Amino acid sequence: MISFALRRLAGLVPTLFVLVTASFFIIRLAPGGPFDQEQSLPPAIRANLDAAYGLDRPLAVQYGRYLARLARGDLGPSFRYKDYSVNELIGNGLPLSLTIGLAAALLAFLGGVPLGAIAAWRADSATDHALMGFSMLGVILPGFVVGPVLALLFGIYWPLFRIAGFEAGDPSFLVLPVITLALPVMAYVARLTRDSLVEVLQSNFVRTARAKGLPARVVLLRHALRPALMPVVSYLGPAVAFVVTGSLVVEAVFGLPGSGRYLVQGAIDRDYPLVMGMILVYGVFTLVCNLVADLVYGWLDPRVRP
Amino acid sequence: MSALSLRTRIAVVGLLALGGVALAAPWLTSWSAEALDWQHLAAPPFDGSHWLGTDRLGRDLFARSMQAIRVSIALGLLAALVSVVIGVSWGATAGFIGGRTDALMMRFVDIVYALPYVFIVIILATLFPRGSLAALFIAIGAVGWLTMARIVRGQTLALRRREFVDAAIASGARTPSILWRHIVPNVAGTVIAYATLTIPQLILFESFLSFLGLGVQEPYASLGSLINEGAQEMESSPWMLLVPATLLSVLLVAFNLLGEGLRARREAPRE
Numbered sequence: 001m002i003s004f005a006l007r008r009l010a011g012l013v014p015t016l017f018v019l020v021t022a023s024f025f026i027i028r029l030a031p032g033g034p035f036d037q038e039q040s041l042p043p044a045i046r047a048n049l050d051a052a053y054g055l056d057r058p059l060a061v062q063y064g065r066y067l068a069r070l071a072r073g074d075l076g077p078s079f080r081y082k083d084y085s086v087n088e089l090i091g092n093g094l095p096l097s098l099t100i101g102l103a104a105a106l107l108a109f110l111g112g113v114p115l116g117a118i119a120a121w122r123a124d125s126a127t128d129h130a131l132m133g134f135s136m137l138g139v140i141l142p143g144f145v146v147g148p149v150l151a152l153l154f155g156i157y158w159p160l161f162r163i164a165g166f167e168a169g170d171p172s173f174l175v176l177p178v179i180t181l182a183l184p185v186m187a188y189v190a191r192l193t194r195d196s197l198v199e200v201l202q203s204n205f206v207r208t209a210r211a212k213g214l215p216a217r218v219v220l221l222r223h224a225l226r227p228a229l230m231p232v233v234s235y236l237g238p239a240v241a242f243v244v245t246g247s248l249v250v251e252a253v254f255g256l257p258g259s260g261r262y263l264v265q266g267a268i269d270r271d272y273p274l275v276m277g278m279i280l281v282y283g284v285f286t287l288v289c290n291l292v293a294d295l296v297y298g299w300l301d302p303r304v305r306p
Numbered sequence: 307m308s309a310l311s312l313r314t315r316i317a318v319v320g321l322l323a324l325g326g327v328a329l330a331a332p333w334l335t336s337w338s339a340e341a342l343d344w345q346h347l348a349a350p351p352f353d354g355s356h357w358l359g360t361d362r363l364g365r366d367l368f369a370r371s372m373q374a375i376r377v378s379i380a381l382g383l384l385a386a387l388v389s390v391v392i393g394v395s396w397g398a399t400a401g402f403i404g405g406r407t408d409a410l411m412m413r414f415v416d417i418v419y420a421l422p423y424v425f426i427v428i429i430l431a432t433l434f435p436r437g438s439l440a441a442l443f444i445a446i447g448a449v450g451w452l453t454m455a456r457i458v459r460g461q462t463l464a465l466r467r468r469e470f471v472d473a474a475i476a477s478g479a480r481t482p483s484i485l486w487r488h489i490v491p492n493v494a495g496t497v498i499a500y501a502t503l504t505i506p507q508l509i510l511f512e513s514f515l516s517f518l519g520l521g522v523q524e525p526y527a528s529l530g531s532l533i534n535e536g537a538q539e540m541e542s543s544p545w546m547l548l549v550p551a552t553l554l555s556v557l558l559v560a561f562n563l564l565g566e567g568l569r570a571r572r573e574a575p576r577e
Contacts, residue, residue, distance in 0.1 A: 015417050023429060030432045140558050142510055144517045144530070145551045148537040152548075156541055245424045252518065253537065263425065264518050267432040279425050 005295055012287050020070070023279045024063055027272055034079035034270045053079065066276070075280070076273035080266070086277035093259030094281070096168075100250065100258065101243045103178045108185035108239065113232065115186070116193025120228075121220060123198050131190065138187025143246055147180040147253035166256055177250045184246075185239045189232055197228040230297070237293025241286040314567025317560045324557065325379060331372030339373040340365065340525045348543045359545045361535060367549050370527040375553065377522060378529060381443045382509040386501050388447025393454025394497060398489050400455070401462025402481065412459065419452050427511060431520040439512075439522060446511060450504060457500055461493045499572050503565030506558045513554055529554040 035041060035049050050056045054065060069076055075086035119131040154176060155163035162172045200206065201224050209219045248260035259278070266274035310318075327334070336355060337343070343356070343364040351359040351367075358367040400411040426449055434441045465471060465488075474484045513530030515521035522528035529550045536547030 018417055023425070026426075026429050027432070030429075136562070137555075137559070140506070140562050141555055142514065142558075144514065144533060145554055148533065148540060148547050149551055151537075152540045152544055248424070249514070249517075263428060264520065267428055268520070270432075275429070279429075282425065 004298060008291055008294060012291065015287060016284065019283050020067070020276075020280065021063075023276060024066060025059070027267070027270075027275055028059060030270065034272065053077070070280075075277035078266075078271055078274045080269045080271040080274065086273045089262060089274065090259050090277055090281055093257060093262065096256060097244075097247045097251065097258035097260055100174060100177050100181060100256070101240070101247050103174070104181035104246075105185065105240055105243050107178060107182040108189055108243075109232070109236075111182070112186040112189025113193050113229070116190040117197060117220065117225065119190065119194040120197035120201065123194075123201075128194070132194065135187040135191045135194075138183050139191070141184075143180050143184070143249040144253055146183055147176070147250060150176050150180055151254065163254060166254075173254070173256070177254045177256060180253070181243055181246050181250050185243060189235065189239070192231045192235055193228065196231045197224060200224045200228040234293060234297050236296065237290035240289040240293075244282055244285055244289075310567050310571065313563050317563035317567065320556065320560045321564065324375065324553075324560070328372040328375040328379070331369060331376075335366060335369055337366035337369045339369040339527060341369075348539070348546075350543070351545050351549075358549050359543070361532075361546055362539060362543075367532075367546065370532060371529070371550055371553050374522075374527040374529045374532060374550065375557065377439075377526065378509045378512055378557065381439060381512050382505045385443040385447035385450065385508040385511075386505050388444050389451040389454055389504060390497060390501050391451075392448060393451035394458050394490060394493070396451065397455035397458025397460075398462050398485050398493070401459035402466055402485055402489060404463075404466070408459070412456075415452050415455055418449075423449065427515070428518075428520065431515050442515075442521070443508070443512070446508065450508065454497070454500060454504070457496060458493050461496060462489055465489055465492055495572055499565060499568035502561065502568055506561035506565070509554075509561070510558060529557075 033055070034053075035046060041049070047056070054062055057065075066076070073087075075090070078084050078086050078089055081089060115131055115135075119128045122128050151163045154160045161175045162170065163176065166173050197220075201220075206219060206224050209223045210216070214223075247258060248263060250256070251258040251260040252264075259281075262274055263278040263282075265271075266278060332338070335357065343349075343360060343366070345364075346354055346356055346360050347364045348362050349356055349360045349364075351357065353359060356366050356368065358371065360366055361370070396411065396415070400408045427446055430446065430449070431442060471484065471488055474488050479487075512521055513528060513533070516528035516530030517534045519531070519534070522531055532550035533547060533554065536543075536545075536550060540547040
């Protein structure tokens with residue numbers, strides 16, 4: 001088990017290397033530089049700026065320096081937000097993004113599994129069809145459609161929650177973002193649970209449990225649900241990754257000061273270190289979540305361990 | 307082969323209707339997507355000759371939405387085509403040659419697959435000068451071929467063991483010609499079904515980028531940029547949000563139903 005985990009961990013290294021290298025060079029290919037917006041800087045100042053940030057060196061040297069700094073955990077200075085390092089910027093926004101993301105993931109799994117179980121329990125009934133119809137819509141509709149519509153319904157027409165003028169510490173601002181983010185994952189979890197539970201309910205050991213005279217409820221909860229949750233567990237990694245990237249949209253929709261906005265804003269501003277930092281932090285998070293999900297899966301089901 | 311289900315047929319009819327109206331829109335309404343109507347700023351639906359109302363600048367929302375749908379569908383098809391071409395070539399080659407080449411090619415797919423797709427696309431979006439959407443979508447299609455390659459490789463592995471492939475090899479056909487004449491026609495059905503499912507994803511990407519301000523630029527509209535504009539004005543003029551949001555939802559649901567229907571038909575047991 002430990003060697004399996006270590007091997008998977010080592011497998012992350014080439015992926016991360018490709019991610020760093022590809023994004024470093026691709027963003028440098030983009031037309032325009034970080035100091036182009038300021039109108040016609042005097043050439044001497046421009047040269048000084050470039051020299052200060054090392055932009056006057058050949059690209060290969062810059063890449064080497066970036067890697068060296070990265071090895072020490074330093075993501076470099078932001079070009080755009082003067083006096084801030086990328087570590088500080090992302091560090092300031094990340095707690096809020098993580099709070100929303102984890103709350104959404106939790107809601108999605110705690111809500112999705114029971115809904116899927118109900119649908120499987122009443123398979124092919126009207127309840128099942130209705131639940132699965134909603135689940136299809138939930139999977140298809142993107143956050144930037146669902147978010148504003150929810151804000152319109154529950155922030156303006158029926159003002160249950162606050163949607164403008166974020167104040168830290170007031171959870172009323174976070175309810176709709178969390179729901180928006182959780183909805184597609186919850187819908188998908190419900191469908192996974194339903195499909196896998198329907199299959200398990202037809203297997204021999206379930207029939208045996210029923211034949212023993214156990215109440216149907218006990219059969220479902222004690223015997224069938226556990227093995228049926230395997231596909232759901234394996235979806236955990238991609239789900240967390242989805243929620244993390246989805247927070248980007250939700251933060252834009254609801255105007256929350258998380259770290260997601262730095263990716264798009266940094267890309268538009270050509271703030272190279274900020275974009276690289278965002279890609280790395282979110283990328284590592286995604287990859288680690290996938291890894292943890294794989295490990296949990298291997299722990300639950302020894303058959304997949306190589 | 308079973309017939310298409312009722313849901314799938316409704317989806318086809320809906321798509322054809324929506325696409326037809328979008329194509330015919332310039333002749334259906336006297337308003338162009340860019341014309342400003344100073345008499346009707348932020349007018350609600352059915353106000354005068356503006357069927358779906360106008361935006362803050364008095365531009366006709368029907369004309370703008372239909373133009374957005376034309377752009378969305380065209381870009382979705384273009385990017386899907388790119389990902390089909392790359393994915394089929396890659397997957398069929400890997401599956402047919404097999405061995406170390408196959409392992410290497412699929413390892414490459416695995417690595418790219420693990421990268422956060424959204425980030426790559428956002429970076430690609432900044433790469434191209436604003437407005438050069440075709441270039442952007444060729445790039446998105448070029449990232450989106452991975453699943454296609456996996457599916458085609460799996461199918462090719464199965465096909466390679468069939469007698470007609472042995473017969474083609476025995477009769478001296480060369481590898482490219484076997485791939486093109488024997489493998490590709492046999493995976494075409496699956497590829498079409500899967501490509502239909504990628505189109506809504508690509509439309510979604512285009513709207514997503516436009517929503518963030520990285521995609522379609524003024525004066526052109528995208529459903530994503532319309533949703534973004536509408537979200538700013540939703541308190542006073544909710545239709546500016548609801549019209550593009552509804553149209554995008556219908557488009558996505560219809561393409562998904564169609565794709566699911568085609569896939570279900572591929573996977574249905576044959577008699």
